[in-house]
Amino acid sequence: MRAIAVAEFGAPPELMDLPVPEPGPGEFLVHLRAAGVNPFDWKVAEGILSGVVRHGFPLILGNDGAGTVHSVGEGVTGFHPGQKVYGQFMRLPLGLGSYSEYVLATAEDVVAPMPEGMLFTGAAAVPTATMAAFGLVEAAKVDAGQCVLVVGATGGVGQSAVQFAADRGARVIATAADPQDQAWMRRLGAEEVIDHTAGPVAELLLDTRPEGVHTVLDLVDDAAGVARLLPAVHRPGGTVASTQGVLDPADLARRGITGINFRSRGSAALLRTLADLITAGRLHVHIDHEADLAEAPSALERLRAGRARGKTVLRI
Ligand SMILES: NC(=O)c1ccc[n+]([C@@H]2O[C@H](COP(=O)([O-])OP(=O)(O)OC[C@H]3O[C@@H](n4cnc5c(N)ncnc54)[C@H](OP(=O)(O)O)[C@@H]3O)[C@@H](O)[C@H]2O)c1
Incomplete structure (x- = not known):
């Protein structure tokens, strides 16, 4: 073969x-x-x-x-x-x-x-990216009315994370540089899109939304990159979840932020759930x-x- x-x-x-x-x-x-x-x-x-x-x-x-x-x-x-x-x-x-x-x-x-x-x-x-996105949104306890920033939104995990967060009733801010990708993010449910190549994401976000966000789902940044986002996260009470395993949850806890180094755990049951969502037209x-x-x-x-x-x- x-x-x-x-x-x-x-x-x-x-x-x-x-x-x-x-x-x-x-x-x-x-x-x-x-x-x-x-x-x-x-x-x-x-x-x-x-x-x-x-x-x-x-x-x-x-x-x-x-x-x-x-x-x-x-x-x-x-x-x-x-x-x-x-x-x-x-x-x-x-x-x-x-x-x-x-x-x-x-x-x-x-x-x-x-x-x-x-x-x-x-x-x-x-399978891998969409199950990760589903688990990430769940682990971060994304909920209706919360404001959620998805960093790396245009990738395999990000595109589904945007949809799952919006589906839970969150107000989603996605990163995307290209105008076509920005339009795509809005179609997936993002309320706002930040061009991450135009400057520091936290500063761009705080310009239009001085109150910041409740949750950051970060799919791409290293520890230094995440640190640059922290000024935009609510404290106490905010949450940062990373797929890169770069967070120091104890340090974040001292600053009033919940830090989650997310590890995806797929299952056949979750694949069946995703199949149902796709068949119902609720996930693309x-x-x-x-x-x-x-x-x-x-x-x-x-x-x-x-x-x-x-x-x-x-x-x-
Ligand atoms: N921990 C876990 O269990 C788990 C599970 C699944 C995936 N992962 C990891 O999560 C990461 C993302 O996976 P993926 O499948 O979504 O990757 P991917 O499909 O390669 O997507 C990465 C996306 O992030 C964007 N990006 C890169 N740097 C960025 C930045 N600084 N700011 C904003 N956007 C940026 C890229 O677009 P541009 O090039 O335009 O920036 C690209 O669209 C990978 O490292 C993967 O290994 C971990």
Whole structure:
């Protein structure tokens, strides 16, 4: 089967011809038709989980995918051949991932039936980023009437975080530089958009909204970047949540702010919830870049360069 893999940590991802895995008891084989690309994918290729989890090499990259159940092993219930499924398929110890024609899964994995009527590419764009956005908004206890700043709003996580926060009745301020992206953010529910390339975001925000915001959902900044946002956060009582793990919650608590270093935990149940929201038209996951599987290395580079506008997806 064709797959994009690395021979070792730090090696360039390349197209390889690898054996199709055989489903054992409790496992099923999925014929993947699309893979979603996330920043986590290149971080894993560089060894972010080295020493934490065993990795099999060559290591096929990718977590998010969508496809059709091809065959099921002994004892599998709830999944059957021909069923369209989507979810997270990274199995590092086996060297398996979603940038591949086939992958193994079990009923305990984060895999669920695909949203009705959705294309494989659309479904593959959802799992990691949208589950993270859902969990982040929940962890930050975003509520009706609160003012919420989303920093990194135009990326895979951000586009969904804006929608979930607005759906909860919050007044959302999003970051976006390009006028087209600013209009897109407003369509997703943002009340105001700040061009983060025009100056310090906190200053620009306080110019129009001197009372500041209750919550910051920060998807991109390092510790220094977050520190520059703090003057715009209510205290006491404000909340800052980061996907980058850069906060010092004890220090923030001393300043009257709740700090959350968010770690996403996906589940099949959450995938089912997202599928329902998508089917009901309450959640839109925008794909801005589609490429063929063989083009995965350049798609990863593009993401790494920070040019994401929504999601990147590979056609398999
Ligand atoms: N902790 C967790 O559990 C968890 C879960 C999911 C994701 N993450 C992490 O969260 C981050 C975001 O993920 P993603 O999938 O959304 O990434 P992405 O799709 O690559 O999006 C990043 C977005 O942020 C924008 N951006 C970059 N720097 C910015 C700045 N200083 N101010 C405002 N916007 C900025 C980029 O646009 P411009 O280039 O125009 O600025 C881009 O649209 C990644 O680091 C990912 O690894 C963590």
